[in-house]
Amino acid sequence: MTEATESDLNLKVYLRERLQLVETAMDRYLPAADASPAHLHEAMRYSVFAGGKRIRPILMMAACEAVGADPARVLPAACAIEYIHSYSLIHDDLPAMDDDDLRRGRPTNHKVYGEAVAILAGDALLTEAFVLLAHPDFARTLSADVRSEVTGIIASAAGSKGMVGGQVVDMESEGKPVDLETLEYIHACKTGALISAAIDCGAVIGGASAAERQWLKRYGQAAGLAFQVADDILDIVADQELLGKDVGSDQERGKATYPALLGLDGARAKARDLKQQALAALDDFGPAAQPLRAIAAYIVDRSF
Amino acid sequence: MTEATESDLNLKVYLRERLQLVETAMDRYLPAADASPAHLHEAMRYSVFAGGKRIRPILMMAACEAVGADPARVLPAACAIEYIHSYSLIHDDLPAMDDDDLRRGRPTNHKVYGEAVAILAGDALLTEAFVLLAHPDFARTLSADVRSEVTGIIASAAGSKGMVGGQVVDMESEGKPVDLETLEYIHACKTGALISAAIDCGAVIGGASAAERQWLKRYGQAAGLAFQVADDILDIVADQELLGKDVGSDQERGKATYPALLGLDGARAKARDLKQQALAALDDFGPAAQPLRAIAAYIVDRSF
Numbered sequence: 001m002t003e004a005t006e007s008d009l010n011l012k013v014y015l016r017e018r019l020q021l022v023e024t025a026m027d028r029y030l031p032a033a034d035a036s037p038a039h040l041h042e043a044m045r046y047s048v049f050a051g052g053k054r055i056r057p058i059l060m061m062a063a064c065e066a067v068g069a070d071p072a073r074v075l076p077a078a079c080a081i082e083y084i085h086s087y088s089l090i091h092d093d094l095p096a097m098d099d100d101d102l103r104r105g106r107p108t109n110h111k112v113y114g115e116a117v118a119i120l121a122g123d124a125l126l127t128e129a130f131v132l133l134a135h136p137d138f139a140r141t142l143s144a145d146v147r148s149e150v151t152g153i154i155a156s157a158a159g160s161k162g163m164v165g166g167q168v169v170d171m172e173s174e175g176k177p178v179d180l181e182t183l184e185y186i187h188a189c190k191t192g193a194l195i196s197a198a199i200d201c202g203a204v205i206g207g208a209s210a211a212e213r214q215w216l217k218r219y220g221q222a223a224g225l226a227f228q229v230a231d232d233i234l235d236i237v238a239d240q241e242l243l244g245k246d247v248g249s250d251q252e253r254g255k256a257t258y259p260a261l262l263g264l265d266g267a268r269a270k271a272r273d274l275k276q277q278a279l280a281a282l283d284d285f286g287p288a289a290q291p292l293r294a295i296a297a298y299i300v301d302r303s304f
Numbered sequence: 305m306t307e308a309t310e311s312d313l314n315l316k317v318y319l320r321e322r323l324q325l326v327e328t329a330m331d332r333y334l335p336a337a338d339a340s341p342a343h344l345h346e347a348m349r350y351s352v353f354a355g356g357k358r359i360r361p362i363l364m365m366a367a368c369e370a371v372g373a374d375p376a377r378v379l380p381a382a383c384a385i386e387y388i389h390s391y392s393l394i395h396d397d398l399p400a401m402d403d404d405d406l407r408r409g410r411p412t413n414h415k416v417y418g419e420a421v422a423i424l425a426g427d428a429l430l431t432e433a434f435v436l437l438a439h440p441d442f443a444r445t446l447s448a449d450v451r452s453e454v455t456g457i458i459a460s461a462a463g464s465k466g467m468v469g470g471q472v473v474d475m476e477s478e479g480k481p482v483d484l485e486t487l488e489y490i491h492a493c494k495t496g497a498l499i500s501a502a503i504d505c506g507a508v509i510g511g512a513s514a515a516e517r518q519w520l521k522r523y524g525q526a527a528g529l530a531f532q533v534a535d536d537i538l539d540i541v542a543d544q545e546l547l548g549k550d551v552g553s554d555q556e557r558g559k560a561t562y563p564a565l566l567g568l569d570g571a572r573a574k575a576r577d578l579k580q581q582a583l584a585a586l587d588d589f590g591p592a593a594q595p596l597r598a599i600a601a602y603i604v605d606r607s608f
Contacts, residue, residue, distance in 0.1 A: 036469070040464050087427075091427060096420045096423060097423065119395055120395070120471055126427065126430055127459055128464060131456065135456075139452065144452045148455075152439075155432075155437075159428055159431040160341070161339070161340075164428040164431065168421060
């Protein structure tokens with residue numbers, strides 16, 4: 001694996017290389033498409049391999065690297081968190097939820113496999129995340145204590161007080177006036193929790209000191225929120241081709257967004273501020289944190 | 305906790321006492337109904353506390369007891385497996401799946417909270433199972449190695465090659481002719497896997513020897529299948545009041561059942577045979593396995 005500590009880090013190359021590692025690992029760990037029941041495993045793979053940026057797994061690797069450990073150690077946990085992200089997208093797209101027909105330019109899972117299989121494929125992916133966290137591959141390189149801590153971090157972030165909780169509040173807020181505090185709560189839970197968990201898992205697996213872990217948590221909170229603010233901005237300005245979903249679809253649905261609350265310029269100022277917070281949290285880290293710095297900048301800059 | 309080793313075990317008292325332990329533990333571990341987001345936590349508690357028999361947690365305790373350990377040690381894992389059972393019922397009842405309005409005589413989760421919250425309450429319960437398996441209470445009494453093994457056993461049983469897989473094949477078989485082999489596959493996955501996992505977790509947490517674990521696995525396979533055969537029989541013969549769901553609803557829906565394939569008498573003979581297999585697997589166990597024996601008998605005898 002290329003050491004990405006040079007100050008002239010080529011982020012594009014770095015992201016492509018890491019993405020490939022994650023794709024390869026997921027392909028290896030996921031049940032084969034022809035394993036029985038094949039219809040279910042196909043549906044799981046359809047959504048997992050739908051071309052995501054793999055930002056959570058890559059952040060986990062980068063956090064592990066930032067504390068001086070081999071990023072390959074996190075791969076099972078990195079895949080687990082990506083399965084959870086994939087399952088959440090499948091369920092979010094369901095007719096009873098956001099009722100989306102397209103995701104990344106392709107028909108959503110339930111459009112291809114039907115609603116029942118889509119629900120079950122999501123359930124199975126969530127479950128498979130925990131199968132993976134108890135996988136022998138993971139046991140070989142990490143102590144059971146670390147694996148158990150990582151299981152707790154990921155499950156808590158994905159659960160009723162994290163991602164799922166955020167989704168419920170988001171849905172219940174649709175079409176209602178939402179203040180900035182509620183919007184931050186929604187995003188801290190709905191997308192922030194899993195991103196923060198990815199970074200925290202990278203820190204724990206990498207053997208971070210208590211101080212390093214705290215700083216990485218601050219980085220994760222700022223970067224996670226920045227990611228959402230940038231997404232909201234992109235939803236307004238990007239063209240359909242770029243995102244593969246209906247432009248301004250959040251707005252149509254009456255969803256609260258940062259641009260709606262702060263205006264486009266205000267949302268961009270917020271994203272810039274969060275980027276600075278994320279970078280400041282890494283002040284005590286050396287060149288090994290260069291990928292984390294570049295990713296924070298990338299997350300925000302893509303929305304300008 | 306009463307020692308249930310007397311040969312004159314009073315099963316009713318035993319089941320009631322163990323059920324109370326599980327209810328109390330679940331109430332303690334589950335997020336409070338007023339914890340934010342309250343709507344979600346209410347929905348989770350609505351289905352968890354809908355009056356189940358808690359057969360999986362009780363079997364886990366009984367297996368732990370059968371190998372000479374304190375059954376209270378399994379409580380977090382026992383609650384975790386019951387959360388998973390509860391989530392599976394919520395998702396099974398959804399309009400896209402079995403579309404049931406009643407469950408144990410009460411409106412199903414989506415009838416009360418709406419489809420979106422029901423999907424998310426199921427997701428959150430499944431996730432909460434793994435939060436619990438990493439809970440400090442569990443860490444105090446069990447080594448991380450055992451917790452990790454238990455996580456793997458439960459996740460594998462609940463996933464795409466276990467419970468969820470069985471549900472997919474069950475759905476895909478609706479209205480089609482199904483042979484006995486397929487029916488056994490469906491049940492071994494859909495209900496058998498989680499029941500077997502409960503017993504296996506009890507064995508592992510109780511520190512079973514390799515031989516004890518093997519025998520308990522055989523017991524679990526036979527008892528799990530017996531449970532399903534008995535349920536199929538009850539679906540045909542029980543009155544609506546007893547089951548709280550539409551009598552013969554499986555038959556109406558064109559679902560394959562044991563009585564449909566073997567006739568009512570054939571299904572009863574099968575249940576009796578499975579009971580004998582379950583009991584025979586416990587031949588080398590002493591009076592500490594008396595609850596397991598009584599439960600196997602109870603599972604089958606209620607269908608006569």
